Amino acid sequence: MIEVLPVALLGGVLGLDVVCFPQMMISRPLVAGTVAGAFVGDSTTGMLTGATLELIALATLPFGASRYPEWGSAAVVGGAIAGAVHMQAPGAITIGVLMALATAWVGGWTLVKLREWNAWLAGRKRGALERGSRGTVIGLQLAGLTSDLTRAILLTGLAYWLLFPLARAMIALWSFDGMLSRAVTAGAACAVAAAAAWTIFHSARGARWYFAAGLMVGLLLLSFG
């Protein structure tokens, strides 16, 4: 558990990227899960967890004011947990994905609270904003950035601290074999990804045929690979 602090700081930086700064998508599960896995010494398991989460995350794109899961901190928690219990343990990736999804749900709620907090701060300074106070504008921006960083650090640290012991206990009791566990997790993730791809792209003319052609190529590659 000595890795809680570095994992929390990593989650803070990647959680900040989701909305506030710099939105380079280092918070995407594929990146965050892989980096978190590397942090605890198993980047491959982190990447497998991150890729599974990435397939699921395709369904939740960050449109404007909509409420969506916070994948940055969540993928760090999932990737670090899966990486720490190692791929050899049956159910490691399944448990990493489960912990990440639970954290993402809570993370989405914390983002809503952060936005309400920012609105409250701005409301208190309305007079100064209407007078064009430079210090107030800069201060509000820095306060929002600091609050988001703090939010993401606390979320990641608390989630990892609470969920890692639970994950270890679950691994000890896990009765399904690794192949079945991964088949269930990957099957569910692929279902969400396929539905998301349809929902996002079907309005583009001919996109369904492009998708079908791509699917044929993918399956052929698997058949001959």
Add this chain to the structure above:
Amino acid sequence: MTAASSSRPVPVHAATPPVSAMTWMSVFGRLLAIQGSWNYETLLGNGVGFALEPALRRLPGGVHGDAFKAAMARESAYFNAHPYLTSVAVGALARAELSGVPPERIERFRTALCGPLGSVGDRLIWAGWLPFSSLVALVAFGFGAAPMTVVLLFLGLYNAGHFGVRVWGLYVGWKYGLGVASALANPVLRQGPAYIARAAAAVAGVAIPLAASRILGFRGPLFIGALACGAVIAVGLVRLHGRVEGWKLVLVLIALFALVSVAR
């Protein structure tokens, strides 16, 4: 903002106020944090004021002048658009403020920009470039690429578009000022989303089975079963038209699976 009547932007010929490269770098750096104080009341408004502030210092009287304070108050009010495409607004508003355009006209222009910059950005970036980049990286993952390769491929591809859009936006915004509407008729913005959507749909078809194969680490009846079950669930999710969120369904399914696994 009205739709552009031609595809060629028409520059606004106003006295060009000097803005140094350092100021532009400062504005660009602040654009990366434009959503720092995003909230349900003013949305991106404070961020726009924050990003414009280094350029507004060039107004007569500097930061203590009335012109600066009036401009800061105007530019920190409610604003809503896609965060990357807001660079177009920031460039155009910087030009308008420094050129002495009347405040009422700036406010009307600012309000009119919100819709187009929001819808174009959502279609081009959130529903286009982001899933496309993600799916390309998942194809590389499916082919067995190393973790660092997958991460760098995704970040390199996505951010080429991300930073390209931000730099382009600031450039055309500053160049055309209040006439920037015509720049939004750029073919990349008008037709790009449809091309990216078709490419992403094809890549999605390749990526999903390849990624599943790599996650499972084996092929056989269980792999085929997983894909078949996934296809059935996907059809169900599509037919439910968003009434069930996929990620919540997966959370419930995996939680039940884990419960059975540890309890039996």
